[in-house]
Amino acid sequence: MARPPLNALQTFVVAARAQNLTRAAERLHLTVSALSHQIRLLEERVDCSLFVRGPRGLKLTAVGQRLLDNVAPHLEAIELALKPLCARSDNALSLSAMPSMTTSWLLPRLPRFVARHPEIELNLDSSIELVDFAGGRYDAALRYGVGDWPGLVVESLLEEWLTPVASPSLLAGRKPPTLEELGDLPLLCPEDPWQEWFATYGGKPPSRYAASLGDSESRQRAAVEGIGVALGRTTMVRPLIETGQLVALFPQLMQARRWHYLVYPERSRKHAGFMLFREWLLDEAASFRAAPPTGFDGARAPARARRAPNRGEAS
Secondary structure, eight states: OOOOOHHHHHHHHHHHHHTSHHHHHHHHTOOHHHHHHHHHHHHHHHTSOOEEEETTEEEEOHHHHHHHHHHHHHHHHHHHHHGGGSOOOTTEEEEEEOHHHIIIIITTTHHHHHHHOTTOEEEEEEOSSOOOGGGSOOSEEEEEESSOOTTSEEEEEEOOEEEEEEOHHHHTTSOOOOGGGGGGSOBBOTTSSHHHHHHHHOOOOOSSOSBOOSSHHHHHHHHHTTSOBEEEEHHHHHHHHHTTSOEESOSEEEEOSOEEEEEEOGGGGGOHHHHHHHHHHHHHHHHHHHSOOSSOOOEEOOOOOOOOOOTTSOO
């Protein structure tokens, strides 16, 4: 009997977990065409369809689910067996970060780290998915939550505050709204904590919202384009306020229930490159907190109680 197609099996497992060909191809550093070819070879080998392909991605067939359940644990065991034999270089650092944090806060600062430590190769994966550190692929992650990740070292980076923001184009020709008049403007995303904002600062929520968007970057972009008023996170909207793309409508800030954290396994303390990155990152976060923000004076509501992290929430 011919040997099992290990490459095709690995490709299948990654695609099954990603439920999306493009994401799976990116993780395997393949083209979508090459990945699809591997899956076709495996389907020909088992003489059965493994996926149902639809507009929302991939869905496993019954045979595909059975194959995943049988094969994935063995591939993981092989990876664990090889891991001790593959020493990690202190000059190679793998990091996962939320897309919103990556785009708005981390990337503009990374050139300073690269200039300070050109010897370190940084591999950055921008994803909302929680990191499985047991696989050994990642050294650390930047995450948004309440700091509740058992078994990991969790260090607070930035607290988060919320404030209504809008584009100058949306406000053109209008007089500045009062807190009581905020609900008269087109507001974005009823899933954001607008009800808590109105309960804290007064005014009446709108009967309907201008739009609902699934992630923070889209909400921020919608506000910049003048579609409506967003309840913006200060870490994301502060650069846009400072460059004039957004305006903070009020000086008031309401504390978010989730903050930004650096999360990593205990083993990463022995990684010299990561410890240099950690030191730099904590310095950057401290400088950001200390710098006086432009565009609002930061009158803050009392701190709110934290809640358990909802890991299904988009970043």
